[in-house]
Amino acid sequence: MKIYKWVSLFLVINLSVAFGQSWRSSLYPANWTPGFSDKEGRFLHDFSYAGYHSGLDEIPNRKNNVIDVTKSPYNADKSGQADATEAIQKALDMAGKQGGGVVLLPEGEYKISVPENKKYGIIIRYSNVVLRGEGASKSFLKCITTNLRSKIVLLVAPENNNWSKPEDNAVALAKDVDQPTQRIPLQDVNSFKIGDRICITSDVTDEFAAEHGCLNFWKALRGPTFYREIKDIDKKNNSILIDVPTRYYLKTRDMARVYKIRVTLSESGLENFAIGNVQNAEQGFNDNEYNAPGTGAYQVHSSQVIELRNVENCWVKSVSTYKPAENTLDIHVLSNCLSLNNSRFVTVESCNFQKSQYNGEGGNGYMYCLMSNDCLLKNCYAENGRHNYDFKLMVSNGNVIYGCQSKDPRLASDFHMHLSMANLFDSFVADGDYLDASFRPYGSGGAMHMYSTTQSVFWNTIGLQKHKSSNYLIDSRQFGNGYVIGTSGKSSAVLTTPVSGIKGKIEFNTAPEDFTEGISKGETLVPQSLYLDQLEKRKVRIKNQAAKK
Structure with missing residues (x-):
């Protein structure tokens, strides 16, 4: 596999460090600590918080309550003949209702679909639930629905919970925060307790937009957003201590504030299987045809194979895309592959995503897209997308792409907007x-891309x-x-x-x-x-x- 080639490359590079003339960055001396900066005020953030449990724990190998989806009462067909969507969904829901478990996909091919009246095909909506195959070369999920406009094949998300919306009244910051910090000054701390999950955010006001040269071009955007846990409360000084430093300035002028969120889905994961889309047979896949009804581009526009949304401490490990046998084109997925959306502490490890059918404009053909806090992509591979790796929005901060490889995208892997x-x-x-x-x-309008990062x-x-x-x-x-x-x-x-x-x-x-x-x-x-x-x-x-x- 291609991945092994660049693992060997890293070994060669490490040997060159051992025997060559090594050097350190002036911004990262051997005794570096968070907060170090040079005379010009330039500094490196502490990126060590990225990933499952802020990088401190390995992804677990869950062994409790293993449910074989091919056994009664689920009886999923692993021959690829009968649709297995409902059987897999019932098994996942049962595992969740039992407090957690592993839904096992024994070796075989499982035909799945996305109903017309739903936005997704299969959902993990409970904590402590793992969907696990027997390997990406053995267990296959084949999505046969080819009209997937704005739909998701496999979603990991709680129901009726959106971190973008306050669970309680917001509390304003008492003063501006202009450097990375774990101490947040508030007008009042009495509504908070240790262990609360919170959102720290501010608005894109005209003043904020003007400071970034984007007045009139940033009107419809969400401002800097940091999802955190309260670790301590100083009632005397009305401040809270958070688990991860802030990543950008927060000004009272921009209504900087803190509100509670509910983390209702954690400790769930996807492991050890391959997933692919049957190709769309319609004509019309030009760049701007995604809004032209009747075209293939219109039908696959903004579709997603996997999305994790509003989750904490979850993972995707050893998952690959593949080309279903009936595809006459060398494609694995219709458009987008993986999105981490409005989440934190997610690890995506040893995944291999390739070959989207539509790499046109409007948000298509992204293999890995990060719109979350402090997530980790580790030892992953991407090939032949529009953008193989991508960051979007002010909620995308503190993330790390480590040890990954990209091959032959149509356009750059980028900080997009x-x-x-x-x-x-x-x-x-x-x-x-x-x-x-x-x-x-x-x-267009008040959501121009402008400065991307x-x-x-x-x-x-x-x-x-x-x-x-x-x-x-x-x-x-x-x-x-x-x-x-x-x-x-x-x-x-x-x-x-x-x-x-x-x-x-x-x-x-x-x-x-x-x-x-x-x-x-x-x-x-x-x-x-x-x-x-x-x-x-x-x-x-x-x-x-x-x-x-």
Whole structure:
């Protein structure tokens, strides 16, 4: 498999560190601690909180209450002849009602579908429920519904719970927060208790938009959003201590506030199977045909194979896409593959997603899309999407893409729109791809893409081959400060030269120039992984703090 090739590449690189002239980033000395910055105020966020249980626990191997979906009373057909959707759904719901369990898909092919009157085919709606196959080369889920416009094949989400909406009255911040912090000053703390899950957010006011050069272009957006847990309360000083630092400034001017959320789905996962779409047989898959009824593009537009939404501490592990036997085209999925939406602490590990039928405009052909807090993509692979890896929206922050590979997307893996903040590409291998964090004057009305990210980091990026439309491995022109530290490989050049000007009614300026170090010298960068090193440092801090107590 292709994945093993770049695992070998990492071994070669690590040997070169051992025997070559190693170097460290000036922003990451050996004694680095959170809050370190240079004289210009440039700094690296602490990305170590990404993933299942904030990176502190491995994904569990659940063994309790294993339900074989092919046995009575579920009797799912593993021959691929009869539709197994209802049987799988009943087994998942029963596991949830029993307090949790593993729904096992024994080796075989399971035909599934999405009803016309539903937005999804199969849903995990309870905590502690795992859908598990016997391996991505043995257990197959084949979705036969080809008119999937704006629908999801496999959804992990609680019912009647939306973290975007307050569960209680919001409490205003007492003063501005302008740096990453775990201490939040509030007008009043009496409505909160330790262990509460909360949302810390602010609005995209005209003043906020103007500070980002986006007045009149950011009217319909949600502002910076951080989902957190309260770890301590200081009633004397009206402040709360949260589990993960903030990632961007919060101003009382922008109605910065805190409200409670309910976490009603956690500890659930998808494991060890392959999933694919039967191809759409209609004609019409041009870029702008997604809004033309009767075309194939219209029928598959904005469809999703897997989505996790409003969940905490969940996972997707060793899941692949595949080409159903009846597909005459070499495609695995109709449009989008995986979306992490409005969630936190999700790990996606050792997954392989490929070959979307529609890579047109309007939000199609994304293999991995991150719109959540502090999630981790680890050792994953993507091929032949429109954008293989992607960040969107101000809720997308603190995420890490570590040890992943991308091959031959139509367009760049990118920070796509609306100022996602403080995300990390770490030890990423680009094979016919490039990474883009540039100004994007696209979209319409009050939701223009504009500045796509700020304070994000490219660390130890490896370019095997150039993308067909770029001479650069990385194009980083972020709002404020961005960071490119260590590149290597046949394609290792970066583009950071600020651009400014006027396009139509849009005036833009990406100065100051993003920070760069070690271009074409990534093989000898120490540490090779920022995420793993920061995680180890945090574990040591936790251990030392526990010893003091």
